[in-house]
Amino acid sequence: MNHKEVFYFVAKCLTISFEAQNKLDIEKKLQQERIDWDKVVQLSTAHYVFPALYCNLERANFFSYLLKDLVAYMQEITTLNR
Numbered sequence: 138m139n140h141k142e143v144f145y146f147v148a149k150c151l152t153i154s155f156e157a158q159n160k161l162d163i164e165k166k167l168q169q170e171r172i173d174w175d176k177v178v179q180l181s182t183a184h185y186v187f188p189a190l191y192c193n194l195e196r197a198n199f200f201s202y203l204l205k206d207l208v209a210y211m212q213e214i215t216t217l218n219r
Contacts, residue, residue, distance in 0.1 A: 138173040143180050146172070150190050153197050160197055167202035174207055188215040 138146070146166065153160040166172065181187040191211040194200060200208050 138176055140176075140180075143173065143176045147177060147181050147184075147186065147190060150193055151186060153193050163197070164199065164202075167199055174204075178210075187211070188218045191215045 146163075149156075149159045149163050153163055177190075178187065181190045192215065194203070194211075
């Protein structure tokens with residue numbers, strides 16, 4: 138994933154609660170594509186949206202598509218931010 142693709146992925150993840158099509162798109166990406174989670178974490182942290190990303194993925198019940206270590210890390214960081 139290049140920078141633009143990561144940025145677009147994060148933006149769509151942040152709007153899955155508001156746009157049904159974005160939720161479908163993200164679910165499809167999570168099922169079919171290899172996501173560069175290092176880049177996603179770096180970009181979302183740099184833009185201070187990492188906890189929001191975690192909350193949106195949780196709300197959409199997408200954790201089953203993610204590695205358990207990634208979910209644990211996201212939960213820990215989000216808890217610290219709260």
